[in-house]
Every structure is written in structure tokens, then in C-alpha cells.
């Protein structure tokens with residue numbers, strides 16, 4: 001297990017090194033789901049593991065506040081927000097969410113959105129920041145689905161845009177499931193372009209960034225990448241700027257090749273001021289809701305690739321954790337903690353070069 005390393009401060013004094021970026025976390029990220037395939041305790045387990053293993057120390061963590069309603073409303077409709085706050089979702093709407101409604105659940109999602117806003121701000125300052133939560137990429141403006149109630153990443157992008165901090169954002173969604181909520185919120189403008197090299201069973205869409213008019217500070221452009229298993233939820237996959245529809249059983253080498261090509265293609269046509277990395281743990285070969293075949297080591301290489309490409313271009317990265325349903329929850333925890341290790345290794349390597 002890696003231990004925190006020591007460096008010298010600019011004045012030559014020994015500096016007990018914290019992580020070179022912040023982790024956003026609260027125990028209240030816990031989702032009150034009862035018996036459910038979503039391991040709601042994973043957030044607490046990740047926090048615990050980071051501290052016990054010495055990967056992080058208490059001062060590395062920031063505690064989020066729930067996002068203000070006005071920020072949630074930058075993405076979600078007033079009607080949907082009202083239903084969530086008053087407990088008046090229809091049975092059908094609650095079924096579509098696939099998580100049981102409770103006021104505590106709503107608060108946890110408001111906190112996740114507040115956490116992603118906080119992490120995005122710190123990413124701009126430190127180069128990287130991690131929300132140990134969030135990544136609820138199936139949430140739509142007017143409804144929740146697939147365990148996702150509020151689209152925290154979209155809320156963070158819209159809030160930072162409103163504050164005049166970001167006009168161009170990119171989402172890199174590596175959860176095994178298609179980022180349908182992200183694509184619905186930031187629909188790409190259709191454009192022509194050279195398709196990525198093709199392989200049997202893999203399809204690509206190539207479209208420009210979503211361009212959204214916002215009255216406060218000009219135009220927001222969001223470029224969305226989704227690498228996902230083609231044969232998986234959701235059945236309807238609205239187009240992202242780049243979609244990579246992976247066949248069942250895609251392995252480490254194949255996945256990393258597609259990710260590399262998707263990011264290279266994206267960054268040839270779009271220069272983001274913020275990259276939102278949705279680092280789902282569910283492309284893992286032992287995942288109960290996924291059908292890809294990535295190993296734990298392969299998933300860490302995936303994280304390193306995203307972070308290395310971003311760091312080499314000085315693009316700040318905000319990380320969220322999204323899904324992860326490994327047969328053994330400790331594997332999900334390991335995969336998420338490895339994302340933090342990968343970020344530290346890439347940042348420290350970049351600093352020493």
C-alpha cells in the first residue's frame with residue numbers, strides 16, 4: 001500500500017504531504033435504500049479505507065453542503081424538484097428511479113450535487129478534485145431513473161458556468177452504462193467528421209458539443225463522451241458527442257484502446273476548461289450489472305489514461321464515482337480508491353517532470 005510521501009516546502013522545511021488535491025465527502029452520502037444492489041455503504045467504506053491505509057488523511061477531505069435549490073433548478077424542472085421536495089412523485093416516477101423515495105434520499109442527492117460543485121471549484125484551483133459520491137448520470141431534467149435522482153455533474157457544470165468560471169466543459173463517462181441523462185441535458189449539435197476507426201460490433205457517433213444559451217455569462221458548450229456496454233441499460237441511448245458502444249466482454253486492452261481514441265478525437269475538436277470524469281467501477285469483470293471484462297488493474301490504467309491526457313494539456317479534472325456493483329463490495333471500494341491513487345501518481349509524476 002502506498003504511504004503519503006514527503007517533499008520539501010519551497011522554504012526547505014519538511015512538509016508532511018497531504019494529497020495534492022481535495023476529496024469531498026460526508027457520511028450523509030449514504031443512500032437509504034434498504035436491500036438493494038447499489039452498495040449504499042460504499043462511500044463510508046471508501047472513506048474508511050482511505051484513512052486506514054494512509055492514502056489520505058483527515059485534512060484532505062472537504063465536507064459539502066447540499067446544493068442550493070436554485071442550482072438544482074439550473075438542470076431540473078421546477079415541477080420535478082417540487083415533487084421531490086414534497087414527496088409527491090407518482091408510483092411510476094418512483095419505479096423509474098429504481099430507488100425508494102424518502103426525504104433522506106433527497107437530501108443525499110442534494111448533498112451529492114453540492115459535493116460535485118465543491119469538487120469542480122477545487123479542480124479548477126488544484127488541477128484535480130474528487131467527489132467521493134456523485135456521477136448520477138442517468139438523472140434527467142424532469143425525472144430520475146436508474147438509481148439517479150439528481151444529475152450532480154450537470155448541476156456542477158451549470159453552476160460554474162453561471163459563476164463565470166467555465167464556458168467549455170467535457171464529460172468523460174466511463175461507467176459501464178450509457179450516460180443517457182448527460183446526453184439529454186447536453187444534447188450535441190450534429191456535425192460531420194471523420195469517424196473513429198471501427199471494429200466489429202463497435203459503433204461510433206461523432207457530434208459536436210452541446211451549445212446552450214445562458215443569459216448570465218454567454219454560451220456554455222459541453223462535449224460529452226460515453227464509453228459503455230452496448231448491450232446494457234438504458235435501452236434507449238440518446239447520442240453523446242462521442243459514443244463508444246462496446247461489445248460484451250470487452251477486455252482491458254480493447255477498452256484502453258477505445259478510450260484513448262475517443263479522448264484523442266474529442267480533444268482534437270474541443271478544448272475544455274474542465275473535464276468531468278465519471279469513473280464508474282462497473283466495467284469490472286465481476287460486476288453484477290455489467291458485462292465488460294476489465295480487471296482491477298485495467299481499471300486503474302483507465303484512470304491513469306484519463307488523468308494523464310488531461311494533465312498533459314493542463315485541463316482540470318473533477319472526478320465522480322458513479323456505479324459499481326461488484327459481487328464483493330470490497331472490489332468496488334478498491335477500484336474507487338485506486339482512482340484516487342492514480343490521480344496522485346499522475347499529479348506527482350507531472351510535478352517531478
Ligand SMILES: [Zn+2]
Pocket residue numbers: 175176177280282322323324
Ligand atoms: Zn453504471
